[in-house]
Amino acid sequence: MSTPIERTVRMRRLVLAACLLTSSTYAANESPTFGFGTTPGPDELGRFVSPLADGRGLPKGSGSVADGEKVYQAQCMACHGAALEGGIGDRLVGGRGTLVNADPKKAPMKTVESYWPYATTLFDYIKRAMPLMSPGSLSDDEVYAVSAYVLSKANIVPADAVLDQSTLAKVQMPNRDGFIPDHRPEKFPSVADSLHAQMAIPAPAK
Numbered sequence: 001m002s003t004p005i006e007r008t009v010r011m012r013r014l015v016l017a018a019c020l021l022t023s024s025t026y027a028a029n030e031s032p033t034f035g036f037g038t039t040p041g042p043d044e045l046g047r048f049v050s051p052l053a054d055g056r057g058l059p060k061g062s063g064s065v066a067d068g069e070k071v072y073q074a075q076c077m078a079c080h081g082a083a084l085e086g087g088i089g090d091r092l093v094g095g096r097g098t099l100v101n102a103d104p105k106k107a108p109m110k111t112v113e114s115y116w117p118y119a120t121t122l123f124d125y126i127k128r129a130m131p132l133m134s135p136g137s138l139s140d141d142e143v144y145a146v147s148a149y150v151l152s153k154a155n156i157v158p159a160d161a162v163l164d165q166s167t168l169a170k171v172q173m174p175n176r177d178g179f180i181p182d183h184r185p186e187k188f189p190s191v192a193d194s195l196h197a198q199m200a201i202p203a204p205a206k
């Protein structure tokens with residue numbers, strides 16, 4: 001019989017040997033095979049869309065505001081409201097200037113129009129997550145179209161806009177400059193000097 005300490009030492013040697021073995025295996029062959037599965041092809045990988053703010057990674061396709069209105073009415077309106085005012089789903093438009101305002105009693109209204117910094121995120125979110133009950137069911141053209149519709153109702157793009165890989169990334173969102181990467185107070189401009197203060201809705205008269 002070995003003592004507990006002897007057993008621990010032996011165990012540690014075993015673990016060390018196993019580690020060395022594994023690391024040398026990895027060094028010899030960067031992608032070990034485990035005897036199941038297949039290497040994903042471009043088609044499979046192409047289903048994972050993850051666009052960046054500058055438009056890299058957006059899929060091909062395009063959609064107009066007019067086409068988007070049809071998609072919206074059929075797939076989104078029941079939850080987000082006829083005027084995008086919200087219901088079961090979030091309000092999508094309005095609220096500009098409410099994120100920072102002079103009235104402590106007025107809650108910020110966070111919508112695509114007032115809050116989101118990049119239009120590419122809207123495309124990404126709708127493509128991945130909406131409609132709520134069947135995410136991923138829209139074609140890329142439909143996602144471009146319904147994004148265009150939401151952005152037009154938010155007065156961000158004109159009613160005849162057509163969005164695609166290059167035009168979507170060029171859309172300037174109203175709150176683009178509202179995200180400040182440096183949170184140190186000495187680096188913040190005072191609220192009074194900020195763009196938000198200029199946009200703020202004045203407090204109601206007493």
Ligand code: HEC
Pocket residue numbers: 071072075076077078079080088089090091092110111112122125126130131132133138146
């Ligand atoms: C069954 C109801 C339902 C349907 C249909 C639906 N949504 Fe939504 N949507 C929601 C809910 C609920 C949320 C909030 C989800 C959360 O916060 O996790 C949401 C969130 C969103 C947001 C994010 C809002 C924000 O500012 O955070 C967008 C944009 C959006 N939906 C767009 C759409 C579009 C476009 C369609 C149609 C293609 C659609 N939704 C269809 C229920 C729905």
